[in-house]
Amino acid sequence: MNIYEIRNVEVALGRKKVLKGIDLDVRKGEIMALVGPSGSGKTTLLRCLNRLIDPDSGSIRFEGKDIRSIDPVELRRSAVLVPQESIMLDGTVENNILYGPRIAGASRKVDVAGCLEDAGLPPKMSGREASRLSGGEKKRVALARALALEPRVLLLDEPTVGVDPRKVDQVERTILQFSERRRLTVVWVTHDVPQAMRVSTRIANLKDGKVREVKETSEFEWEGVY
């Protein structure tokens, strides 16, 4: 079953056409990697999936519904985008994790420790000032913050950029583990093809605003990407 059905999506940013007719399905529960060179439209497509921007033409269906008929705020709570730049909100790590549920008016108790552990951080970190964390820690807090919303889809934009190269595999493992445990669908944007091959179930190769090919990861040949 497809969670996203993207048909002939076109987006122009200013005068530049960034997406030129994207067709792509994302299956429920899979990890779909979007690869391609800089400027190929990966991030723009990701931003369309939670309605940070809307396509100029074409359609996107989420769980069978036209995305334009879904309240953008509700959609963003179900399909959470974790941007490349991990910006911490004011206050402690706990404040950051509780931000989403709090503004959503959630009455359920948020398992802050569980979110932190899932993101590979010790629960005792919850009281620390978020702005003073290292780059890698901020990446993980951004993931934990997204998990606190209990989303169905995670939209990850280069989640390991800026992470210490020796710890990249740890972050990858963390994401794979919590995705499996929480049965999340993940759309993972990366320019790093070997990473896409390590983490994903399928890979979509974008070039110049179009999907060049979509393949099962085991069948993907990365020489054609750049």
Place this chain on the structure above:
Amino acid sequence: MTGIPYTPEEGALVLAGASVLLIVVLLISVWKKMGIGREFVVGLLMGGAQLFGIAVLLTFLFRFDDDVRIWFPPVIVLIGLMAVIGGRRSAKRASGMPGAVRITTPAIIAGAAVSLTVLALSRAMPLKPQFIVPLAGMAFGNSMTICSLALDRLVREFEMNRAAIETRLSLGASSKQAMEDLSRRCVRAALIPTIDRLKTLGIIFIPGAMAGLLIAGTDPLVAAEYQLIVYLMIVGGGIVTSLIVAVLSRSRFFNENEQVRDWI
């Protein structure tokens, strides 16, 4: 007693004397290539013409201040002009924001209207042109300054914090929630000069109304009391203006789908 120690004829000579100083400044600015000479002259001529223009109008209005049918229409036109000019001038602070004048004009009108209504209800502003025109000038001027500061700050802060705002949107915040902190910071920043002036009232800053009353020979205690009443009303109006700017500008930063607009 008018408070001014010379006749209008002598005043013309004093004005010419005062202009010598300005001419010296102008020559220095040309000599040092400061690039403000033209603007300075234009500003001086415009300011002078406007001041004398309003003086002529006030002379006419004061002559008929017992006949509301005569003075009311021009006063309303004058207040309308203050609102339109203030709104347009303030909108120029929002570089690139489309339709900024539709934020600034209502915000300035609302702020000034609050000040003037309270002043009228408290009888600090008798309904005569002698009081209405200068107090409206102060109220509109102050609201315009606060409006410009708030809007300028909002646009700059939004540009600088766009990524943080989109992070909040991505976590399911509405545009209102995403801008909450930023709006609060900008409202506060816009009011800082007013609050600072309030703190230094009478020490390093004697405001226009009190200065005018003192020059006209009013008892300093009465002048101070009146100034404080006027100032507090104007501060209240300024707060209203800045809050309205923060609320109305949201629709310029975000579209109806809670997305950041293209211009920013």
